[in-house]
Amino acid sequence: MNSGTVKWQRNIFIASFIIPTLLFFGVFTIYPVVQSLYYSFFDWSGMSETKTFVGFDNFKEMFHDPIVWRAIGNDYFLVAGKVIGIMLLATFFAVALTRFGFKLAGFFRSIFFIPNVISVVVIGVLWNFIYNPQIGFLNAFLSLFTSEKVSITWLGFSDHTIWMLLPPAIWAGIGFYMILLIAAIQSIPASYFEAASIEGAGEWKQFWSITLPLVWEQMKVSILNIMMTTLNGSFVIVWIMTEGGPDNSTQVMGSYLYQMAFRQFHFGYGASIGFIILVLSLITTIVLQRLMRHDPVEMS
Amino acid sequence: MNIQIKNPIAKLIIYAILILWGISVLYPLIWTLLDSLKNNEQFFLNAPWALPEIPLIWSNFSYVWSKYHFDTYFVNSLVITTGSTILALLLSATTAYVLARYKFRGSNALFLLYISSMMVPFVLALIPLFFLMNSLGLINTKLGLIFVYTSSLLAFGIFVLVGFFKSLPKELEEAAIVDGASYYGTFFRVMLPLAQPGLITVGIVNILNIWNEYIVGTILINDPTQYTLPVEIGVMQAEMQYRTEWGPLFAALLITIIPVLIIYIIFQRQIASGITAGAVK
Numbered sequence: 001m002n003s004g005t006v007k008w009q010r011n012i013f014i015a016s017f018i019i020p021t022l023l024f025f026g027v028f029t030i031y032p033v034v035q036s037l038y039y040s041f042f043d044w045s046g047m048s049e050t051k052t053f054v055g056f057d058n059f060k061e062m063f064h065d066p067i068v069w070r071a072i073g074n075d076y077f078l079v080a081g082k083v084i085g086i087m088l089l090a091t092f093f094a095v096a097l098t099r100f101g102f103k104l105a106g107f108f109r110s111i112f113f114i115p116n117v118i119s120v121v122v123i124g125v126l127w128n129f130i131y132n133p134q135i136g137f138l139n140a141f142l143s144l145f146t147s148e149k150v151s152i153t154w155l156g157f158s159d160h161t162i163w164m165l166l167p168p169a170i171w172a173g174i175g176f177y178m179i180l181l182i183a184a185i186q187s188i189p190a191s192y193f194e195a196a197s198i199e200g201a202g203e204w205k206q207f208w209s210i211t212l213p214l215v216w217e218q219m220k221v222s223i224l225n226i227m228m229t230t231l232n233g234s235f236v237i238v239w240i241m242t243e244g245g246p247d248n249s250t251q252v253m254g255s256y257l258y259q260m261a262f263r264q265f266h267f268g269y270g271a272s273i274g275f276i277i278l279v280l281s282l283i284t285t286i287v288l289q290r291l292m293r294h295d296p297v298e299m300s
Numbered sequence: 301m302n303i304q305i306k307n308p309i310a311k312l313i314i315y316a317i318l319i320l321w322g323i324s325v326l327y328p329l330i331w332t333l334l335d336s337l338k339n340n341e342q343f344f345l346n347a348p349w350a351l352p353e354i355p356l357i358w359s360n361f362s363y364v365w366s367k368y369h370f371d372t373y374f375v376n377s378l379v380i381t382t383g384s385t386i387l388a389l390l391l392s393a394t395t396a397y398v399l400a401r402y403k404f405r406g407s408n409a410l411f412l413l414y415i416s417s418m419m420v421p422f423v424l425a426l427i428p429l430f431f432l433m434n435s436l437g438l439i440n441t442k443l444g445l446i447f448v449y450t451s452s453l454l455a456f457g458i459f460v461l462v463g464f465f466k467s468l469p470k471e472l473e474e475a476a477i478v479d480g481a482s483y484y485g486t487f488f489r490v491m492l493p494l495a496q497p498g499l500i501t502v503g504i505v506n507i508l509n510i511w512n513e514y515i516v517g518t519i520l521i522n523d524p525t526q527y528t529l530p531v532e533i534g535v536m537q538a539e540m541q542y543r544t545e546w547g548p549l550f551a552a553l554l555i556t557i558i559p560v561l562i563i564y565i566i567f568q569r570q571i572a573s574g575i576t577a578g579a580v581k
Contacts, residue, residue: 013483017394028451032425119512121530183576232421274424
C-alpha cells in the first residue's frame with residue numbers, strides 16, 4: 001500500500017465521521033438560527049406565502065411596545081432573583097454537605113437534586129397547585145394561623161405575580177449548582193484546611209479565605225449559567241404557570257415570542273424578539289464577566 | 301479533614317435548614333402520590349395534606365392510562381427518547397473521536413462551532429424550525445422530534461466526549477492499528493467500548509432532557525395521537541379550567557415522573573459527572 005492510499009483512507013474515514021453530524025447540526029440547528037435573524041426583517045403572518053420586507057420596522061415597533069420593556073424587566077428580575085437565591089442556598093448546601101462531616105450528607109445531596117430531573121411542565125403544574133386559591137397548599141397552610149379561611153389568588157395580582165414565579169424557579173435550580181460547587185469544594189486539597197486550622201482559623205475564616213476564593217471560578221461559571229438559562233429558558237415555567245398573564249405582567253421575552261408567533265401569528269415580530277434575546281444574553285455575558293473579573297482572594 | 305462543628309446551636313440550625321429543604325423537595329412528590337389516589341370530593345372538602353380516604357381511588361391511574369391515552373403518550377415518549385439518545389450518541393461520538401484524535405484543516409474551527417452553539421438561545425430556532433419541519437413533512441411525526449432533539453444534544457455530547465477520548469491512552473489504538481485493524485475497526489471495536497463510561501454519562505443526561513422536553517414538542521406536534529407525556533400534561537392542565545379531574549391529573553404527573561426518578565436513582569453518579577464535565581467551559 002502506498003502512502004497515497006493510506007492518506008485517502010484516512011481522509012474518507014475522517015469525512016465519514018464528521019459530515020453526517022455536521023449535516024444534522026447544520027439543518028436542524030444552524031439553519032434555523034440564521035433563518036430566524038432573516039425573518040426578523042419581515043412582516044409575516046406565516047399562513048400566507050407573502051412575506052413583506054420591512055427592514056428594521058419590527059425593531060422600531062418593539063422599542064415602543066410596553067410589553068417588550070416589561071418582559072425584559074421581568075427577565076432581569078428573574079435573573080437577579082435566581083442568582084441571589086440559588087447561589088446563596090447552593091453555596092450553603094455545598095459547604096454544609098462537604099465540610100462539616102455530616103453523616104447524612106450523601107442522602108441530602110441525592111434528595112436536593114431531584115427537582116432537576118423532573119420536567120419543567122410537571123414542576124409548573126405542582127406549583128400551580130400549591131398556589132391554587134381554593135384547594136391549594138399555601139392558602140390551607142396560612143389558614144391554620146387565622147380564624148378565617150385564607151383564599152388569596154396568588155397568581156392573580158398583576159404587580160406581584162412575577163414574584164410568585166421565583167420560588168419554583170429557585171426550588172428547581174438549586175440541585176444542579178449545588179453539585180457543581182460540591183465538586184469544586186472536594187477538589188480543594190485537604191492540607192489547605194489543615195494548615196489553616198493549625199494556625200487557628202475558625203470555620204468562618206476558613207470559608208472566606210480558603211473555600212470561597214478557590215471555588216470562585218466555579219461560582220462565576222454558575223452565575224453565568226443561571227443568567228443564560230434564565231434569559232433563554234424561563235419562558236417554559238412562565239408559560240405553564242401564567243401564560244404571561246395576568247395582563248402581561250409575568251411576560252418574559254421567551255413567552256412573548258411564543259405568544260406572538262404561535263398564538264397571534266406575527267412570526268416576523270416573534271423572530272425579532274428572538275434576536276433581542278440573543279443580543280441581551282451576549283451583552284449580559286460580557287458585562288457579567290467584566291464585573292466578576294476580580295478574585296475575592298484580594299479582598300480577604 | 302472535615303470541620304467538626306462544636307457549637308451545638310449552629311449545628312442544630314444547619315441541620316434544621318437541611319431537613320426543611322429536604323421536606324420541601326420530597327413533600328410535593330409524596331403529595332403527588334397521595335393526591336393521585338383521591339377523588340374530587342376529597343380535594344374540595346379536606347385539607348391538601350389530608351391522607352386519601354379508603355378505598356383508595358386506584359382507578360385514577362387506569363382512567364388516565366386508557367381514557368386520556370397515556371398508554372399512547374408513554375410509548376411516544378419512549379420511542380422518541382430512545383431514538384434521539386441513540387442517534388445523538390452515535391453522531392456525537394464519531395465526531396468527538398475524530399476531533400480528539402485527528403488534526404485536519406478546520407478541526408479547531410469545527411470544535412469551536414459546536415461549543416459556541418451552546419451559548420445561542422434555543423428559542424431563536426423555534427419559529428424557523430416550525431416552518432422547516434412543515435416543509436419537510438415532519439410536523440406531527442416522531443421522526444421530526446427525533447431529528448430536532450438529536451441536533452440539540454450534539455454540542456453537549458461532542459464537548460464531553462472529546463475530553464473523554466483525549467483522556468484514553470493512545471497506545472491502545474496504535475496496538476490495534478499494528479494488529480491490522482482498520483480505522484473503523486479501531487473505533488468500533490476498541491475505542492467505543494473504552495468510552496463506555498463517557499457514553500453512559502452523556503446518554504443519561506440526554507435521556508432526562510428529552511423525556512422532559514416540552515416546548516419543541518408543543519410547537520411541532522398538534523395531532524393528539526403524537527403527543528409526548530410533557531405535551532399532554534400541558535394540555536391536561538389547561539383543560540382543568542373546564543373539567544376538574546385532579547386525581548387523574550396527579551396520576552398523570554406520577555406516570556411522567558416515575559421513569560426519570562428510577563433512572564436518577566440508578567445513575568446518580570453518571571448524572572453528577574455529566575454536570576461537572578458539561579460545566580467546565
